[in-house]
Amino acid sequence: MRILHRTMIVALVAGALTMLTGDHPRHVGATRMHIRGLFRDVSLDAGIRFQYDNDKSDAHRFIETTGGGCAFLDYDNDGLLDILAIQGGPAPGSSTRHRPHHVLYRNRGDGTFEDVTAIAGLDKDTGYSQGVAAADYDNDGWTDLLITSYGGVTLYHNHFGHFEAVPGNGGLHEQGGPHWATSAAWIDYDRDGKLDLFICHYASWFPDIDRPCFDAEQRRIYCMPSTYAGDACALYHNNGNGTFTEVTSKAGLSNLQGRALGALAIDADGDGWPDLFVSNDMSPNWLLRNKHDGTFENIGVQAGVAYGPAGQPLSGMGVAAGDFRRLGMEDLFVVNFSGQPRSYFMNDGNGTFEWGSVWANLGDADQPFLAFSVEALDYDLDGNLDLVIGNGHINEAVDAARGSVQFRERQQLLHNRGAGRFDDDVASAGDLNVPRITRGLAVGDFDNDGRPDILVSGPGSPLTLFHNTGADGKHWIGFRLEGTRSNRDGLGARVSLRAGGRLQTRVVRSGSSYCSHSDTRPLFGLGTSRAVDQMDVEWPSGLNQRFQSQAADRYYHVVEGGKCEAIRQIGVGIKK
Numbered sequence: 001m002r003i004l005h006r007t008m009i010v011a012l013v014a015g016a017l018t019m020l021t022g023d024h025p026r027h028v029g030a031t032r033m034h035i036r037g038l039f040r041d042v043s044l045d046a047g048i049r050f051q052y053d054n055d056k057s058d059a060h061r062f063i064e065t066t067g068g069g070c071a072f073l074d075y076d077n078d079g080l081l082d083i084l085a086i087q088g089g090p091a092p093g094s095s096t097r098h099r100p101h102h103v104l105y106r107n108r109g110d111g112t113f114e115d116v117t118a119i120a121g122l123d124k125d126t127g128y129s130q131g132v133a134a135a136d137y138d139n140d141g142w143t144d145l146l147i148t149s150y151g152g153v154t155l156y157h158n159h160f161g162h163f164e165a166v167p168g169n170g171g172l173h174e175q176g177g178p179h180w181a182t183s184a185a186w187i188d189y190d191r192d193g194k195l196d197l198f199i200c201h202y203a204s205w206f207p208d209i210d211r212p213c214f215d216a217e218q219r220r221i222y223c224m225p226s227t228y229a230g231d232a233c234a235l236y237h238n239n240g241n242g243t244f245t246e247v248t249s250k251a252g253l254s255n256l257q258g259r260a261l262g263a264l265a266i267d268a269d270g271d272g273w274p275d276l277f278v279s280n281d282m283s284p285n286w287l288l289r290n291k292h293d294g295t296f297e298n299i300g301v302q303a304g305v306a307y308g309p310a311g312q313p314l315s316g317m318g319v320a321a322g323d324f325r326r327l328g329m330e331d332l333f334v335v336n337f338s339g340q341p342r343s344y345f346m347n348d349g350n351g352t353f354e355w356g357s358v359w360a361n362l363g364d365a366d367q368p369f370l371a372f373s374v375e376a377l378d379y380d381l382d383g384n385l386d387l388v389i390g391n392g393h394i395n396e397a398v399d400a401a402r403g404s405v406q407f408r409e410r411q412q413l414l415h416n417r418g419a420g421r422f423d424d425d426v427a428s429a430g431d432l433n434v435p436r437i438t439r440g441l442a443v444g445d446f447d448n449d450g451r452p453d454i455l456v457s458g459p460g461s462p463l464t465l466f467h468n469t470g471a472d473g474k475h476w477i478g479f480r481l482e483g484t485r486s487n488r489d490g491l492g493a494r495v496s497l498r499a500g501g502r503l504q505t506r507v508v509r510s511g512s513s514y515c516s517h518s519d520t521r522p523l524f525g526l527g528t529s530r531a532v533d534q535m536d537v538e539w540p541s542g543l544n545q546r547f548q549s550q551a552a553d554r555y556y557h558v559v560e561g562g563k564c565e566a567i568r569q570i571g572v573g574i575k576k
Helices: 006-019 025-030 167-171 396-401 426-433
Strands: 039-041 070-073 082-085 103-107 113-115 129-135 144-149 152-159 162-165 181-187 196-201 234-238 244-246 260-266 275-280 286-290 296-298 319-322 331-334 343-347 353-355 371-377 386-391 412-416 422-424 440-444 453-458 461-468 475-482 494-499 502-507 523-527 531-538 544-551 555-559 564-566
Touching: 039 426, 070 129, 070 440, 070 453, 082 461, 129 181, 144 181, 144 196, 152 167, 152 181, 167 244, 181 260, 196 260, 260 319, 275 319, 319 371, 331 371, 371 440, 371 453, 386 440, 386 453, 412 426, 426 461, 475 494, 475 531, 494 523, 502 523, 544 555, 544 564
Parallel strands: 475 555
Antiparallel strands: 039 461, 070 082, 082 103, 103 113, 129 144, 144 152, 152 162, 181 196, 196 234, 234 244, 260 275, 275 286, 286 296, 319 331, 331 343, 343 353, 371 386, 386 412, 412 422, 440 453, 453 461, 475 523, 494 502, 494 531, 531 544, 555 564
C-alpha cells in the first residue's frame, strides 16, 4: 500500500536511523544505506559535500533560525541542471572568523558533480546569506543570480558561465537598512519584457536588541517572531540597461509591514497580469493585486488568503502554487509552524480563494511538523500535481518534551490522489524519511529522465540530493521556454496541455518554495499516454501559441512566435 499508518511511520524512521553510519546529521548525506522508496540520497556518490553554517550559539540569537537556500539552475547552458547552495557563516554582531563561501556544483552528466565555485567567480563574501533567486534579468540568454542576506542583496551577472558582481549592485540598494532579506521573486509586473524584482524582508532585528527567551522549563530557546516588529518588503523596476530602480513607495507597497518569508507571482484573478502572493510569519499574508498601472493593492483579507480558519494569522513560511485540481487555475499552498494546519487556499476563479485544508486532508491543527519550504511536483508522473515539504524544527528543547514534535523531522511527500486531496506518502519518500533540519528546498530533473528530483539544505544537516528512481512505465513531457517579446526565461508564461483526455496546466515562475530556486522547465506526468494531443502557451506578452501532437518522454524547446522542437537529451537515465 502507498500510505502507511502513523505507527508504521515511527517504526520506519527508527529503522532508518539504525542503518546510518552514525547518529550525527553529518553522516546522513554520506550513508550508503537506503530506505526503500522512490527517493534515494545520492549525495555521496554525486560528490556533494556541503553544510549551511548558521553560526549556532548557546545564546539562541533569533537571526540563526532562517537561512539555507539552494537552487537547481543551468548556469553554463549545457542542458544539465547544476546545483547552488547558499552559505551563512559568522552572524551579524558575531565573531570575525573566516566566512565559508557558497558552493556551485557543475553537473557532469553522469550522475556526479564538480565544485566550480572559484572558477565560476562565486567564492566571494556576500555576508550572512539566506537565499537565492535565479533569472536572466538582462535577456542575454544566461542565468544570473541574486543572493539575499541579512543587510542586503548581491546581484551577479552571468558572463558566459562566469559570475561577476554587478557594479553598484545594479541599483539594488535597500533603503533604511539593514534589512533581513529572505526570499525573492523575479516578476515582469508591467509586462514590458524585462524582469523586475520583489524582495522579502523579515523581522526588524539587530544584534543589540536580541532578546533572551525561555521555555516553561527555563531552557534557553529562540524567541517567537512576534517578539520583533515586522518590516516592509522592496520592489525594483528593471530599467533595461542592467540597472534597477526601487519603486516600493511608487507601487503602493511601502506601508505594508509584515514578516515576509515566501513570495511568488500568480495571476490570481486570471486577467493576464501577474499578482504577488507573500506569506508572512505571524502576520497576515498578502495578495498584492496588480492594478496594471505599476501599482499594487493588498487584497489578502478580501481574497481569503490572509488568515487561518479561525481568523488568526499563522506562521506562514514557504509557499507553492499549482493547478492541483486540474481546473486550469492555480491554488496556493503555505506551510506553517508545528501545531498549525497547512494552509491550502483553493482558487475560486474570480480572484478570491476559500480555505480548503480540511477538504484536502491537510487541516490537522495538531500536526507535529514545522515546515519552512514546499514545492509542487508530479513525482509519480500520474498527471496530478503533488507536494514535497521541507521540515525541521527551530528549538532543540522540543525533544525533551518527548511528544510527537521533534527537532529533526522527516520530509514529506503529499500525494495528490485526485482533485487536490492529499495523503502523506511515507512509503514512496524513501530516504526523505531520514530526520533532518531543512530550510531551503528546490525541485528539478537533474538527470533529464523526466522524473523530478529534490534538493534540500539547512543548518545542522548536509546539502542533500534525492534522486527520484520511481514512476517506471509512466510517461512525461517537459518544455524549455524562450521568450522573444516576453522576458527570455518566459517567467509568467502559462503552459496547458491535453493528453489522455485530461487537462494539465503549469505556470513558469521563479521564487516559490523558501529562499530557493527550482527548475523553471514545466514538467508534466502523462501516466500511460505516449503523446500530447495539444499544447498551448500563453506568453506574458499576450501572444498565444498552439502546438499539436508531441511525442512523450522528451523535453522540447519552445520559442515565442517560433517552433516547438525536441531537444537532444544529455545525461538521460542515470541510475543511482
